[in-house]
Amino acid sequence: MIGSFDSKVPDGPMAEKWTNHKFNMKLVNPANKRKFEVIVVGTGLAGASAAATMGELGYKVKAFTYSDTPRRAHSIAAQGGINAAKNYQNDGDSVHRLFYDTVKGGDYRSREANVHRLAEVSVNIIDQCVAQGVPFAREYAGQLDNRSFGGAQVSRTFYARGQTGQQLLIGAYSALMRQVSKGSVELHTRTEMLDLIVEDGVARGIVTRDLVTGDVRSHTAHAVVLATGGYGNVYYLSTNAMMCNVTAGWRAHRQGALFANPCYTQIHPTCIPASDEFQSKLTLMSESLRNDGRIWVPRSHDETRMAKDIPDDERYYYLEEKYPAFGNLVPRDVASRNAKTVVDQGMGVGPLKNGVFLDFADAIARDGEQTVREKYGNLFDMYERITGENPYERPMRIYPATHYTMGGLWVDYELQSNVPGLFVVGEANFSDHGANRLGASALMQGLADGYFVLPYTIGNYLAPLLGQGKLSEDDPICQAAVQGVADQTKKWLSVGGTQSVDYYHRELGKLVWDYIGMERDKAGLEKAMTEIPALREEFEKNVRVLGDGQSLNSSLEKVGRVADFFELAELKARDALEREESCGGHFRSESQTPEGEALRNDEDFAHVAAWEWGGDPGSAIKHKEELTFEEVALTQRSYK
Amino acid sequence: MSEETLNLTLKVWRQEGPNAKGRFETYQLSDISTHMSFLEMMDVLNEQLIAKGEVPVEIESDCREGICGTCGCMINGRAHGPEKATATCQLHMRSFSDGDTIVVEPFLASSFPIIKDLAVDRAPLDRIIEAGGYISISTGSAPDANLIPVPKDTADAAFDGAACIGCGACVAACPNSAGQLFTSAKIQHLNLLPQGQAERWARTESMVETMEDYFGSCTNHGECHEACPKEIPLDFIAYTNRDYMKSKRKNRKLQGQA
Numbered sequence: 001m002i003g004s005f006d007s008k009v010p011d012g013p014m015a016e017k018w019t020n021h022k023f024n025m026k027l028v029n030p031a032n033k034r035k036f037e038v039i040v041v042g043t044g045l046a047g048a049s050a051a052a053t054m055g056e057l058g059y060k061v062k063a064f065t066y067s068d069t070p071r072r073a074h075s076i077a078a079q080g081g082i083n084a085a086k087n088y089q090n091d092g093d094s095v096h097r098l099f100y101d102t103v104k105g106g107d108y109r110s111r112e113a114n115v116h117r118l119a120e121v122s123v124n125i126i127d128q129c130v131a132q133g134v135p136f137a138r139e140y141a142g143q144l145d146n147r148s149f150g151g152a153q154v155s156r157t158f159y160a161r162g163q164t165g166q167q168l169l170i171g172a173y174s175a176l177m178r179q180v181s182k183g184s185v186e187l188h189t190r191t192e193m194l195d196l197i198v199e200d201g202v203a204r205g206i207v208t209r210d211l212v213t214g215d216v217r218s219h220t221a222h223a224v225v226l227a228t229g230g231y232g233n234v235y236y237l238s239t240n241a242m243m244c245n246v247t248a249g250w251r252a253h254r255q256g257a258l259f260a261n262p263c264y265t266q267i268h269p270t271c272i273p274a275s276d277e278f279q280s281k282l283t284l285m286s287e288s289l290r291n292d293g294r295i296w297v298p299r300s301h302d303e304t305r306m307a308k309d310i311p312d313d314e315r316y317y318y319l320e321e322k323y324p325a326f327g328n329l330v331p332r333d334v335a336s337r338n339a340k341t342v343v344d345q346g347m348g349v350g351p352l353k354n355g356v357f358l359d360f361a362d363a364i365a366r367d368g369e370q371t372v373r374e375k376y377g378n379l380f381d382m383y384e385r386i387t388g389e390n391p392y393e394r395p396m397r398i399y400p401a402t403h404y405t406m407g408g409l410w411v412d413y414e415l416q417s418n419v420p421g422l423f424v425v426g427e428a429n430f431s432d433h434g435a436n437r438l439g440a441s442a443l444m445q446g447l448a449d450g451y452f453v454l455p456y457t458i459g460n461y462l463a464p465l466l467g468q469g470k471l472s473e474d475d476p477i478c479q480a481a482v483q484g485v486a487d488q489t490k491k492w493l494s495v496g497g498t499q500s501v502d503y504y505h506r507e508l509g510k511l512v513w514d515y516i517g518m519e520r521d522k523a524g525l526e527k528a529m530t531e532i533p534a535l536r537e538e539f540e541k542n543v544r545v546l547g548d549g550q551s552l553n554s555s556l557e558k559v560g561r562v563a564d565f566f567e568l569a570e571l572k573a574r575d576a577l578e579r580e581e582s583c584g585g586h587f588r589s590e591s592q593t594p595e596g597e598a599l600r601n602d603e604d605f606a607h608v609a610a611w612e613w614g615g616d617p618g619s620a621i622k623h624k625e626e627l628t629f630e631e632v633a634l635t636q637r638s639y640k
Numbered sequence: 641m642s643e644e645t646l647n648l649t650l651k652v653w654r655q656e657g658p659n660a661k662g663r664f665e666t667y668q669l670s671d672i673s674t675h676m677s678f679l680e681m682m683d684v685l686n687e688q689l690i691a692k693g694e695v696p697v698e699i700e701s702d703c704r705e706g707i708c709g710t711c712g713c714m715i716n717g718r719a720h721g722p723e724k725a726t727a728t729c730q731l732h733m734r735s736f737s738d739g740d741t742i743v744v745e746p747f748l749a750s751s752f753p754i755i756k757d758l759a760v761d762r763a764p765l766d767r768i769i770e771a772g773g774y775i776s777i778s779t780g781s782a783p784d785a786n787l788i789p790v791p792k793d794t795a796d797a798a799f800d801g802a803a804c805i806g807c808g809a810c811v812a813a814c815p816n817s818a819g820q821l822f823t824s825a826k827i828q829h830l831n832l833l834p835q836g837q838a839e840r841w842a843r844t845e846s847m848v849e850t851m852e853d854y855f856g857s858c859t860n861h862g863e864c865h866e867a868c869p870k871e872i873p874l875d876f877i878a879y880t881n882r883d884y885m886k887s888k889r890k891n892r893k894l895q896g897q898a
Contacts, residue, residue: 067710068763071709088786133836177769178776276673276676278684382705547695
């Protein structure tokens with residue numbers, strides 16, 4: 001195995017680990033920073049904030065995005081908000097409580113020290129973003145407003161209408177563009193990373209393809225940072241943007257980086273159900289809607305009346321009934337699984353009976369339509385635009401969809417993968433959310449990594465390298481890597497099959513959703529492990545990619561991404577099969593409490609499963625990082 | 641919900657590359673569900689072209705939720721199509737009728753050269769941001785967030801500018817291909833906030849003048865606002881003109897010339 005597999009969690013009390021570690025890390029002096037080049041792939045929250053901050057510090061940064069501008073990254077679509085332990089509402093929040101909630105919410109499958117650091121720097125993020133001009137929601141007196149979000153019992157979520165991700169990304173993007181104008185960051189748009197260059201086990205650069213000209217070339221540096229997002233599009237239908245993919249991370253995995261916990265996927269409970277088979281993606285409605293909306297289905301399986309005509313005693317408010325303490329605000333996995341249960345039982349609503357109601361009639365009666373409009377207006381408008389139905393007059397229909405992936409490339413406390421010189425930030429790493437991510441914590445993690453963690457820890461790696469050059473782009477290692485990518489591109493163009501890339505992506509997505517979706521069992525996972533490779537084989541022989549490799553060609557871009565999804569899907573099934581417990585977003589039907597809740601097996605599975613590439617998708621080798629819990633006692637989650 | 645389907649004629653601009661000669665191609669589509677989005681309809685067209693062995697149409701999109709700003713084309717001569725406050729990805733086929741002919745072209749502006757088919761290069765928008773679309777605050781130097789009170793009305797007004805998704809429809813819709821709505825949305829987002837005051841005049845002058853390097857002049861047609869998927873108010877252009885005039889004097893003064 002390449003590199004080390006040591007989590008490098010510092011000694012000392014939990015609350016002092018990060019402070020002490022910052023002091024103990026080696027520094028690169030200001031005049032020497034310009035001697036180091038760093039590649040950042042991806043310009044979402046994590047990538048843009050990392051590139052901007054390292055540029056400010058004086059490193060020479062090259063930033064890459066496959067979009068036409070850094071501001072398109074899918075962080076932009078996050079609606080609800082960002083958590084921070086500011087305790088501005090004086091309701092008992094603290095760094096420790098945010099830490100505790102995050103470890104518990106992750107169902108005790110995350111690394112405590114990472115989570116504590118995340119909670120610590122959360123407060124700095126808000127300060128930074130406000131200073132950048134992020135227009136967070138305000139009270140009339142000018143102070144920042146907060147709300148409770150996704151099961152939290154304190155109001156610690158900062159938000160900007162329903163467009164928090166957009167505003168935070170514009171903040172990070174503007175910081176990035178400031179560095180571009182100063183010349184400290186060199187920006188490469190419409191450029192996709194297609195391989196990691198490794199020399200003697202150390203990351204030395206990347207191979208990229210210019211999506212407009214087809215030019216394949218290498219870029220070398222002293223360190224490579226991947227900020228390339230999650231792998232939710234392995235399901236075909238998800239709330240991810242169309243171009244989101246696992247390719248950068250997967251190619252790094254094939255070069256030796258461990259891929260951790262691929263079975264952990266978060267299914268978001270409040271998405272708009274698919275309307276037909278041509279559905280290309282699913283749209284999420286912020287779960288802040290669950291603060292005021294009530295979730296129900298008709299008790300009768302063949303209900304034909306309009307929702308408003310169904311009397312209360314014929315409605316099944318299943319979350320309020322089953323979980324009186326948390327009601328509609330139970331965590332995402334609990335809300336999602338319960339929606340699946342009622343729909344599977346035949347109580348679904350809508351023309352395809354594939355949704356449940358999210359009803360605002362009571363909130364409108366209580367607070368008035370104007371108040372509801374102020375809180376959720378843009379979400380209601382979006383819903384109406386997509387469905388053609390007015391949610392002020394009839395309940396929304398929602399259903400769970402894949403939203404976020406907690407698994408990703410394995411990293412140590414310093415966000416470095418087991419391949420020295422390769423760092424991974426944001427959703428692309430596996431780090432902070434364990435088996436389940438709490439609402440409003442993704443934006444927090446992306447910006448924590450990019451603004452406040454990586455810029456420190458990368459110095460600890462670079463400092464001893466002072467005086468060492470980077471690999472020459474004419475080096476045979478780079479030339480071979482470039483040739484490999486160019487050959488791969490040519491190969492796809494010459495398959496000459498009969499079915500489109502999308503066809504195979506859709507078919508793969510069905511398998512992954514059916515067998516590795518909200519609920520998994522042994523038989524299904526074993527089926528997945530034979531059906532996925534069989535479909536992959538057909539895909540490789542029969543896919544049809546038209547056009548050429550010297551101009552914009554989205555089918556050609558996509559075919560490589562789908563090929564990587566196929567390989568990932570197989571690993572995901574295996575990871576899910578071998579994790580014989582339920583935890584967070586991973587629910588094995590064999591492992592549940594009598595009440596139908598996820599039943600963990602801490603004895604055997606309180607570990608991170610980190611997979612090493614074994615030469616082909618079926619031969620991955622598992623390594624375990626045991627998780628120890630000093631601060632948070634392991635308990636069975638109960639939201640009753 | 642109705643179960644209607646549509647039969648459509650599409651006239652789509654095809655152009656192999658930036659320097660190739662373009663042309664309209666006509667395609668027939670049948671049984672298109674009204675629940676489909678416009679881009680899903682284009683997906684169906686592309687699936688059919690691939691099945692026939694023809695190169696699919698390059699049409700860019702990403703989030704398909706109307707927030708990332710990647711998508712955008714001229715649909716029947718209008719940037720983002722017929723619906724108000726709707727990006728191309730959020731346009732649904734229920735906005736069309738059975739038997740319609742739909743003309744699909746790339747965003748039309750000389751500052752947005754065509755890359756291929758319906759995909760254009762909107763890089764000048766990034767150049768305008770580089771010219772000053774930020775508050776210069778390096779990571780780590782920010783004061784506590786609540787030390788800067790921002791009246792709710794001010795935060796809301798700034799947000800109205802910050803809501804811009806950078807799609808470029810304002811430029812495509814403008815008879816002069818002017819970039820005023822985009823630029824003023826970005827400028828006013830920052831100029832309205834207390835945090836943005838220190839660099840207000842330098843930002844305004846630099847961004848406006850960079851805009852003028854790339855785009856045409858504004859003659860107050862208001863087409864930009866009509867096409868804008870986020871309904872950015874035209875007032876912002878007026879505020880920016882005011883700020884620009886002031887900036888010329890203020891910046892000279894700051895430089896000791898007046």
